[in-house]
Amino acid sequence: MSALAVRHDAVNLGQGFPDVDGPDEVVEAAVDALRSGRHNQYAPGGGIPSLRMAIAGHQRRFHGQEVDPDTEVLVTTGATEAVAAALLAMVDPGDEVVALDPYYDSYTAGIALAGGIRVPVTLPPPDFAFDVDRLVAAITPRTRLLLLNSPHNPTGIVLSRDDLAAIAEVVVEHDLLVVTDEVYEHLVYDDHEHVPIATLPGMAERTLTISSAGKTFALTGWKVGWAVGPPPLVKATRAVKQFLTYSSGAPLQPAIAGALDLPDSYFAGLSATMERRRDLLVDGLVGLGMEVTVPAGGYFVSGDIRPLGFDDGLAFCRMLPEQVGVAAIPHQVFWDDPATGRHLVRWSFAKRSSVLEAGLDRLAALAG
Secondary structure (H helix, E strand, O other): OHHHHHHOOOEEOOOOOOOOOOOHHHHHHHHHHHHHOOOOOOOOOOOOHHHHHHHHHHHHHHHOOOOOOOOOEEEEOHHHHHHHHHHHHHOOOOOEEEEEEOOOHHHHHHHHHOOOEEEEEEOOOOOOOOOHHHHHHHOOOOEEEEEEEOOOOOOOOOOOHHHHHHHHHHHHHHOOEEEEEOOOOOOEOOOOOOOOHHHOOOOHHHEEEEEEHHHHOOOHHHOOEEEEOOHHHHHHHHHHHOOOOOOOOOOOHHHHHHHOOOOHHHHHHHHHHHHHHHHHHHHHHHHOOOEEEOOOEOOEEEEEOHHHOOOOHHHHHHHHHHHOOEEOEEHHHHOOOHHHHOOEEEEEOOOOHHHHHHHHHHHHHHHO
16 A cells, blocks of 8 residues: 555555654664764674663553563564564464454464464454453463554554453463563553553563564664563573574664653653644544544554445555545455455554645545
């Protein structure tokens, strides 16, 4: 869809990347690292010490977690590598991996590469509510691992503390491992809160928590991510990562170490700015007649296109760049059963307000 956007000079409200760079001081720190000549060779496989310490400090500051930067933190090439390495480390062929459905697309690939069997726990539209009974029904003697994502892509739901407590109870009862993707941890809106499941009773010793700098600092191209968890899970994940990338982004790592130490005002401002952009896009899509699920977190709004006279999101998104000049992503590509999301389209609000307004102006053609 991004290629179609380029081909037709369309406003890209599809792929989830910001259209502005991150904080100037973070970018300048990377430039300084490049020019110093001290960070242009391989970084340590687990990440440079200052970044691992900064990640540990971030977990303490925002989530009250005490983690050892030497044995419980691993720096990765973005969250995507962390998820893939974790699945390859913890899942044997034939193991079942339970995941919230719809899924971010790399999850299905990672499970398949590990030889695992994907088992969905569906978040049914339009509200995408989590139901613990669906999770219980998905567990079998072959279940090895639960793969979580909250705030969730593509739906934008944020699992509540009660949801997570119910999940933790099931996980402990069945002695499962948990890999949790929390890259949108600082992008939570209204009165919702992000609660890492690793902070709940009985979960720290069985949970690998994954996040990254890309979404928090609008530096998605830097691909600096991390995994935090108990030493055995971190060690196993690092053993796989060694043969994927070994290390990456050496001059970017000290810059992200500094970014994680930015004042609270930065993180609060980020969430407030993105909430305003979310509201701008939601109001615009509703004004066009679309039925929209307002996201509690993340980058994306899910919209039902049937009120506009369309019922196939894939065909709609293939038509949109050329005929309307806007790009979006069909929801059905994220679902275990594509028919469930056939009528839905994912729109990104990780764009400047002027870009969102331009996209909405073009979409007005759909409303007649």
